[in-house]
Amino acid sequence: MPETLVPALEELDAAFQEARSDPSFMRELQELLKHYVGRETPLYEAKRLSERLRGPRIFLKREDLAHTGAHKINNTLGQGLLARRTGKTRIIAETGAGQHGVAAATVAALLGMECVIYMGTLDMERQALNVARMRFLGAKVQPVESGSRSLKDAVNEAIRDWVTNVYNTHYILGSVVGPHPYPLMVREFQSVIGREARSQILEREGQLPDVLVACVGAGSNAIGFFSPFLDDAVEMIGVEAAGEGLESGRHAATLIAGSVGVLHGARSYLLQDGDGQIIEAHSIAAGLDYPGVGPEHSYLKDLGRVRYESATDWEALAAFHLLAETEGILPALESAHAIAYLIRSRENSDPQRMVIVCLSGRGDKDVAQVGQRMGMKS
């Protein structure tokens, strides 16, 4: 991280530590999560999907039903309140699929703060709906033309903005990446997903699930979902984007196919060449299209605590259709990667087994893109 950001990161770390032990801060956050976001989100048993797969019992943690349509709001609300607490008047954020951008713009509107969202022009094309939503919410969407014109480059541009406007601006990073305290802070704000799921399944079934499955781009929904279960005897699977196939080289499977390096202030697995140049990631799901991953995922991989698998673009598309047909739920293409893993892993067909999948977002934003892809195929 550039030296200019070090004082800002230290200040943020101190503010976060102070806020999380301040009952009034936590109470305001809880109130908003309940009455504004609509938490807790349901834990829904997808019986027709289980039947179709002749698989285990499948439960969906419905983050797609949270306000703005994805889990991203859990984090932006927490960071937004923190920004206000530290006296910042301006919010910036990066976005890939646009879900984080929408969630950041929403919170900026709620708190009456100026908001600029950095978004790669490639992502602006494929997520036009979310670009419009952000603009209606009063945010300025700043197109990023550099590099791969997607998430990584939007992060670069947001960091450059923050370096320039560090005195009045808070950078709401959208995932468990970047320098400390972001990976910790974002995990804490997202762990509401796992805490709710854990108590919901215990209340309903009287026992813990056997397996948790979540998609992993940079990894915020997965970390938030997994972390409250880390001490339990529960198997965990993170599903990365295999894009056009791992062997094609056009993918975003950082943990499976990457090597250790430093990007955006975190040491973690990366897609990079022998010279340490970052390789562009590729996925049909803009929110997974990132060549790095949260450092805690790298740690959990090295420990062997979480198993990382992958699903290709086509597998994700097939899962998108299957969930729509069997359950009447259009998943985000990101979340469809987690469903795609279930389709592939037929080995767990014991009908007594319980799997919870984190359905991190809804698929409305992807409708145009999926239609186009299907049209291209036929």
Next chain:
Amino acid sequence: MTSAIDQVFDRLRGSGRCAFIPYLTGGFPDRATCVDILVALGNSGADIIEVGIPFSDPLADGPAIQWASRKALDNGMTVRGVFELVREARPRVAAPIVIMTYCNPLFAMGPAKFAAKAREAGVSGVIVPDLPVDEAEPWLDAASSHGLDTIFLAAPNTTLPRMREIVARTKGFLYYVSMTGVTGSSLTLTESLFQHISRIRSLSDIPVGVGFGVSSPEDARALAAVADAVIVGSEIIRRISAEKTTGSQVAAAARLAGSLNDALKNGGAGASPRATRQGVSFT
């Protein structure tokens, strides 16, 4: 031990002058022209030359250096390629050469190997703009065992305790970032810039180079009043980019370097730079 960079500052301080440090992205605009420009910069008064290793994600840099980095990488420039290019220019350039690299290429090669290769190529010091001083331990060891100066950055919002840590680990010169921002933004000379530099001087004798946003002889001249060195990068890239042929690219870089150096060495505007600097209070 006195490094080549120390010698530059000893010499200039003796005569009360400010050092000129031009920056060029290694491999920009192409490999051969880059070597010719380095030589031309040396002949136009550069006291130290900074050569950047192009990186895919240069997050401390503005559009000009981002563009130059992209172009150099597209031309096939590599980390080893930059070292080779420096080695080739070395006999034709009297000024010490320092390397600027983001930390990922450095760690990908490994600090020890990177330091050894840099030294072998004739590099005198290394700047790593995204490596905070408190995470630099492995690099500091490698650099010092190969006699490379470790040039750290300090910013306008750097706190006093951190500034102490930074100056303690800095060798050669301290790279003071003139503003909160990225390279190539526009410079505003404020009273606080001068105060910050005075504060650094009260902590250490380390020479202070000022960079980020310096583009004109007027900027350079004003900074010469307080700085030991002035670093100019984006404007050089912009001048090169505006030209089409190799000859005119080299000439444009040399012309800008000559005018900046003249502003720094001859003070222009009348007042002796050192005299002005002494006028800044050390409160």
